[in-house]
Structures are given as C-alpha cells and as structure tokens.
Amino acid sequence: MTAPNAQPLQSLDEWEDDLKTRYPEADKPAFLATDPEKKKEEFRNYAKNARPSVREFYRLNHTYQSYDFVKAKKADYLKLNRRQMTVWEAAEYLNNLVDDSDPDTDLSQLEHLLQTAEHIRQDGQPRWFILAGFIHDLGKILCLYGEPQWAVVGDTFPVGCAFSDKIVFSEFFSANPDINDPKLSSRLGVYEEGAGLGQVDLSWGHDEYIYHVVKDRMPEQALYMLRYHSFYPAHRELEYNYLMNDHDREMFKWVNAFNPYDLYTKNHAKPDAQKLRPFYEDLISEYLPGKLSW
Numbered sequence: 001m002t003a004p005n006a007q008p009l010q011s012l013d014e015w016e017d018d019l020k021t022r023y024p025e026a027d028k029p030a031f032l033a034t035d036p037e038k039k040k041e042e043f044r045n046y047a048k049n050a051r052p053s054v055r056e057f058y059r060l061n062h063t064y065q066s067y068d069f070v071k072a073k074k075a076d077y078l079k080l081n082r083r084q085m086t087v088w089e090a091a092e093y094l095n096n097l098v099d100d101s102d103p104d105t106d107l108s109q110l111e112h113l114l115q116t117a118e119h120i121r122q123d124g125q126p127r128w129f130i131l132a133g134f135i136h137d138l139g140k141i142l143c144l145y146g147e148p149q150w151a152v153v154g155d156t157f158p159v160g161c162a163f164s165d166k167i168v169f170s171e172f173f174s175a176n177p178d179i180n181d182p183k184l185s186s187r188l189g190v191y192e193e194g195a196g197l198g199q200v201d202l203s204w205g206h207d208e209y210i211y212h213v214v215k216d217r218m219p220e221q222a223l224y225m226l227r228y229h230s231f232y233p234a235h236r237e238l239e240y241n242y243l244m245n246d247h248d249r250e251m252f253k254w255v256n257a258f259n260p261y262d263l264y265t266k267n268h269a270k271p272d273a274q275k276l277r278p279f280y281e282d283l284i285s286e287y288l289p290g291k292l293s294w
C-alpha cells in the first residue's frame with residue numbers, strides 16, 4: 001500500500017481551527033467528563049458540519065497511520081541526522097512553510113509559537129514552561145521535508161492496539177490495515193496493561209519529533225507537554241487510561257495545563273518577533289544552547 005501525499009487542508013492551521021470547533025473554550029476544564037448523551041449529540045453536529053477538507057485529512061490520517069508506518073518513520077527521523085540548527089534557526093526555518101493560509105488574518109508559524117509562549121509568560125509560569133510554548137510546534141518542519149499533512153499534524157493516538165471509538169472520525173479506521181490484524185486490533189495489542197506511555201507508539205507527527213530533539217535537556221513536565229499536546233483522545237477524551245501508569249497520570253496535569261495556551265491564544269494581537277527575540281534567545285541559551293540535531 002503506498003501512502004498518498006495529498007494535502008487536503010488549506011493550511012496546517014485548518015486542523016487547529018477545527019480542534020477549537022470540537023473543543024470550544026467554554027468547555028474547560030477539559031478533564032471533567034461531560035454528559036455522554038450531550039457529548040454524542042455534540043459530536044454528531046460536529047461531524048455534520050466539519051469541512052470536507054478536514055474530513056478528508058482525517059480519512060488519510062486514519063487510513064495510513066498504521067503500526068508499521070509509525071515504526072518506519074521513527075526509525076528514519078529519530079536518527080536526527082537531517083539538520084543542525086539552533087532553536088531560533090529552526091523557528092525561522094519553520095516560518096518558510098508556505099501554505100494557503102491567509103496572511104492578513106492568520107498567524108505565521110513563528111507568530112503562533114511566540115503568542116503561545118507570551119501568553120504562558122504573562123501568566124507567570126516557569127521559564128521552562130514558556131520555552132515549551134515557544135518550541136512546541138517546531139516539529140512541523142516535517143512538512144518542509146516533504147511529509148504529507150496527515151503525517152505531521154492531527155490528533156495523535158496509539159498504534160499497535162485497538163483504536164478508540166472516541167477518536168475523531170474513528171469510522172475511517174476501517175481502512176487502516178491494522179484493523180485486520182488480530183493482535184494489533186486487540187485492546188492491549190502489543191502492550192501490557194498500565195505499561196506507561198513511554199512504551200507506547202503514538203501516530204507519527206510533529207509532537208514525537210520535537211520531543212526527541214530536546215528530550216535530554218528539558219524538565220520532564222515540558223517533555224510531556226511537547227510529546228502529548230496533540231493526544232486529544234487521552235487529554236480530552238480520557239481514553240487509553242489502561243495504557244498509562246500513575247506517573248503518566250500525574251504528568252498529564254501539565255499536558256492539560258498547556259493545552260489552553262496552544263488552542264485559545266490564536267486570536268490575540270500579533271507578537272513582534274524582532275522585539276521579543278532577545279528574551280527568547282536568552283531563554284533558549286538557558287536550556288537548549290547551540291545547534292541541536294534535527
């Protein structure tokens with residue numbers, strides 16, 4: 001099966017805008033389960049109104065993000081032998097991402113990173129938290145290496161075990177080859193009960209990539225934010241608890257703390273990158289100095 005390189009989304013932002021439709025800001029605190037009947041109805045409305053481009057994006061994502069696909073991408077990218085760049089250079093490189101977003105209303109990639117980080121900073125959060133905000137989407141440079149949108153963004157989910165029916169557009173998993181494998185489609189799949197997320201392969205994308213680039217240099221809370229910020233099936237839908245251990249559950253408080261900064265800061269005023277640069281260069285040199293391997 002060859003995976004297509006189709007790019008149904010107008011821009012990567014279209015996925016995040018869609019997340020806001022699914023998880024509106026009023027919905028917080030996110031980790032409190034809502035009435036399941038209401039939830040079902042909300043989802044029906046969401047699915048009915050979802051843009052065709054978003055639907056097609058998830059169809060591709062759910063069809064091709066198989067266990068073998070993820071293993072192959074990890075084996076390739078996690079050698080981190082593609083580029084040597086400082087964090088600021090990576091942010092500028094990511095800003096080359098030219099898609100069909102509207103330059104008048106949409107933020108550039110760098111602006112989204114700065115806006116997320118600035119909001120975290122204004123709330124008086126620790127410096128590593130601000131830095132996590134600044135770097136959280138740098139893994140989207142996968143697009144610049146030629147990866148299709150569905151292998152860069154999208155809600156992430158475990159592969160190697162059954163797909164939760166709470167994953168958005170879960171019906172599209174019917175085309176995923178793993179669904180025909182008795183082991184890979186079983187509840188535990190290749191994992192053990194409560195094994196811990198560190199043992200679990202999630203669908204491939206920008207979260208896992210940035211996590212590996214910085215994993216030896218940032219506090220663990222930041223690493224959880226980076227690695228799991230798109231894991232909506234867990235941090236919003238509370239699925240896959242059976243793969244987590246107590247430490248994951250403890251650390252997911254930080255993933256939950258991060259999520260609103262990522263989703264709900266987009267409409268604020270555009271940050272001034274050149275004015276903010278000295279602060280961020282200083283912050284980068286504190287935790288992530290010099291050139292990193294990407």
Ligand SMILES: [Fe+2]
Nearest residue numbers: 136137229230
């Ligand atoms: Fe992201």
Ligand SMILES: [Fe+2]
Nearest residue numbers: 112136137262
């Ligand atoms: Fe983001």
